[in-house]
Amino acid sequence: MSPVLRSPLAVAFAAIMLLIVAGATFATVPESKQAVIVRWGRPMRVVNPYHPGVPFGETGAGLIVRYPFMEQIVWIDKRIQTVEMDNQQVLSIDQQRLEVDAFARFRIVDPLKMYIQAKTEENVAAQIQPILGSATRNELGKRQFAALLSPERGQIMSNIRAALNRVAAQYGAEIVDVRIKKADLPEGTLESAFQRMRTAREQEANATKAQGYKQAQIIRAEADAEAANTYAQAFNKDPEFYDFYRAMQSYDVTFNPNPQPGQPPQGKTTVILSPENDYLREFRGRK
């Protein structure tokens, strides 16, 4: 066998070895992750740690070199993460029961500390979650129910955030934000709230109707008064003539069997006239 035939095998073997070693030596750190380099189980250094305000492209992300096989990389998320708390029962100081959903957002700012204290982000979240619950209960338990529905809410949030940050700092995390997502009345209270809303509406309905009726009455009375005024002004010029004038109109209406066209006859009228009647004065002839 010639050396030409033997050497390719060696070359290929070397190439494969080289690939393996290269894979164990070089690693790419993406922008969204922080890397803790661990040598024989001991954390040595951090690559691409979070620094506030550093623009992407100037962070520590990119190609890194490590001792092959000796050093392992522990990946830790650099992005903002969420811890949620669902359906926490809270009792406000005025004994109102509430169901609260809240969430906290945190970021690992000290990966080394986090790795030593908690190993993984999930553990950090698991540590923060109960604290979020108890901090929420404590803070809301000190306040009136109505405070939750007011701008005071912001103050509550920052108090919870401060309490949470004390715990989070032990794990190398920083609480970015705490927010109450929902603050709902539980089932039983909900029913009584509905009842209250219903009665309030019924009251409003009745009041509205009464107000409308009142206004209608006033409008009618005002119109009557105005009409009376109009009549008085006109008729007061000569009350005696008015009496005569109105009497004539009245007879017309009263004795006319068909007072207005289209209406049924109003019954039969029989008149017995005495010759003394003024109308028959001329009928009698002058005496």
Next chain:
Amino acid sequence: MRAIWGWGARLAGSWSENKGGPWGPSGGGSGGGDGDGEGPRSPWGQPPRRRRTPGGPSNISSIEDFLKKGRERFGGRFPNQDRRPYWAYGLAIFLLLWLLFTSFHRVGPQEEGVVTLFGRYSRTVGPGINFTLPLPIESLERVDTQIRSMSIGAEQGEQENLILTGDENIIDLAYTIRWKVRDPALYLFNVQDPEATIHQVAESAMRASVATVSLDDAIGAGRGEIENRVQALTQQVLDRYGAGVQIQGVSIRQSDPPDKVNDAFKAVTTAQQEAQSYINQARGYAQQVTARAQGEAAAFDKVYAQYKLAPEVTRRRMYYETMERVLSKVDKTVVEAPGVVPYLSLPNPRAKAAEGDQR
């Protein structure tokens, strides 16, 4: 030594098989071109040509040699040294395709691409064909930058999305958030699960905003203001997270009282309409009454003006005219002799009443 050879051959064989996927057929199809009936045909068989391609990379040729050697050992044949490295061409084609596919990227019209160099953010590119270094070095991730929308709250027939208002009432609210990615790099690198984040922040902002208004505002006139406030608040919080997201708008699709109290709310509407109809009727009556008064007064004024000119004559004329109209249409009895009491049959009380009236 033999052991190492065998291992190497297996390794190389499997490697070339793995890599051979896309170009295997071309190599296999021409395999055994010179097969002269000596044993089973190898898929790696080559037509008789000079083994070494002039100018070809010696490294590849060496691997080819090695590979062939291993293959032949496998097949129990002696090496045939005059074989051509088809697989080397295949590898070259594969590398070429690799370069082509991982270097040129088509970014759609509603997209932007984020290029990272060994994981580090390098640049953001716009729509069109973009060039990057091939894959292990640079990679491009596309981000959809068109306006997306997200619905929160009950659709038809679903469970109600109940929210407390400032006056401790409850409404059923459904709304839509429209948003888009403003900065793809921030969007990718800064927040874990940005869509869920937007959802949560918007929901929180909506509840905080509704909690500051009264029930009537939340259902009616205050909706526009709530929308604006939620948009501003959500934007502010997301900016603090550095989410790279632009909230385009918030629109309340539905803002109703909960089902269980809806009837009571409808009753209020009914009451309002009822009240309005009372008032309308009264207004109608008022117009009627005043118009009639004005009409009668005017008529009286006209007659009176004439009466003033000739009081006695006018008065008699009106009297006779009225009597004429009245008496022409009624039954009349004139009792001439004084002291005579006529017998009157009274057909009904009305006639009697009329008589009394007359007197």
